[in-house]
Amino acid sequence: MDLAKNKRPSPQEESEPLFPSLYNFFSAITALTLFTGRYFKSVLLPPFEFNELVRQSFLIGYKSFPLVGITGFIMGLVLTIQSRPTLAEFGAESWLPAMVAVSIIREIGPVITALICAGKVGSGIGAELASMRVTEQIDAMEVSGINPFKYIVVTRILACTLMLPILVVFSDVIALLGSFLAVNINGDVTFTLYFSQVIDSLAFSDVFPAFVKTFFFGFAIGLIGCFKGYYTDKGTEGVGLAANSAVVLSSLLIFIMDMIAVQITDLLY
């Protein structure tokens, strides 16, 4: 029974690790890093699955507009109504448009939209890929000579990365409209006046970093959804697990990335 050969499990797998959960954590990090590396390698090398990319962008981006629009609208409306009393206390009610605009553009728009998409898109990708794995569709692609990583994973991650910024911009605009409506509940402000106040209050350093980080948020949603779905191994039960952990992990990652982005922006401006 001499099995000492190439594909033999590594020594770590043979003996029980000292701290199993710590070990699992680091092996998951390693696997995710390798997965990310494979993505960047595949995304740059032909053949490119352009049609599938367009189809995924449609499914991921276009189909999320209603949800993102509604949440954006409510966000702007509620934020304005909630902030009014505090500003009124200081007699600074005229600052309302500026304050709301800055908080929506810099922080709330990107983060809330990304979290909504993590819930809608991330879980969808996780479940879809997991069920493709369980029903052997991924294996079937591979044996018919087509690279499933390129066709399934790369297109989805890329579509998420490209679509999330568009969704965030859309959500920001709708949120500002909601805010305009809320300002008008108590006083009369014209549309032009409101938006000139908003635009005056926004500097390049507000808009640009906020826009850049949305690409990373989109990437994180696609990456985690695909990672969890692609490597599921618990049969049908794994489908639910993959969807669930895709949402949890990508939401967490969005907050962590946001924190890092804030630190970097602080240093730069």
Added chain:
Amino acid sequence: MDKNSSNSNVIEKPGKDEPALQIVNIHKSFKHNSILKGLNITLGRGENLVVLGKSGTGKSVTIKCIVGLIIPDEGNITVLGKNILRLKDKELNELRKKIGFLFQSAALYDSMTVRENLNFPLRTNKSLSEDEKEELVREALENVGLLDAIDKMPSELSGGMRKRVGLARTLILKPQIMLYDEPTNGLDPITSKEIGNLINDVKEKYHTSSIIITHDIACAKIIADRIIVLKDGVCLTEGTYEELENSDNLEVRAYFE
């Protein structure tokens, strides 16, 4: 359907009397769970080889090794004269196009229609025009008697229809070797028999060499040129249907009762 007559045209290409596929002494374990322990299988050209064995003996693992979905820990696999464990990705993909694999669950792509499913293996083939591809798709569906399902989604198909569409999808590349993983699993006896006949038709029409994993002894009777029985990761015995049916080994005979 007469086994002797089909044996007479075993050699499809003169001068190539090597086996279509040869598995030599493969071992595979998952974690501490040792599944294959030195398995040998030889598949002759134009032969229908049925593999019997209890659930979990590693039948699916074996045929997944053949197409490189699972890498064995030890041993050699030669397919159409090439050692598949030594191939580069590109060569492996070329070889895979000569092997048809019918998955246990048929593995149809849920998000695509039947037509798109069948078109999928052809998508990298630049030498075919759209019309020629459509022609191939129709031909493949006609072969399995499902031409009118061409615009349906997989979710609208019954179990037997899914298996047949899966078969059509693998046949579209005109493979030289077919691997069937429990093709009649979960089907009624009549549909099973139809699938059995279909497997024989495929062999006649495309001169394929096939490995068929099945528990369905009625189906095995129709299609088998030779049967092997797996147990504990090795080959327990082999022979024709008649030989194994009258075997002294009770364990082997149990499959035929």
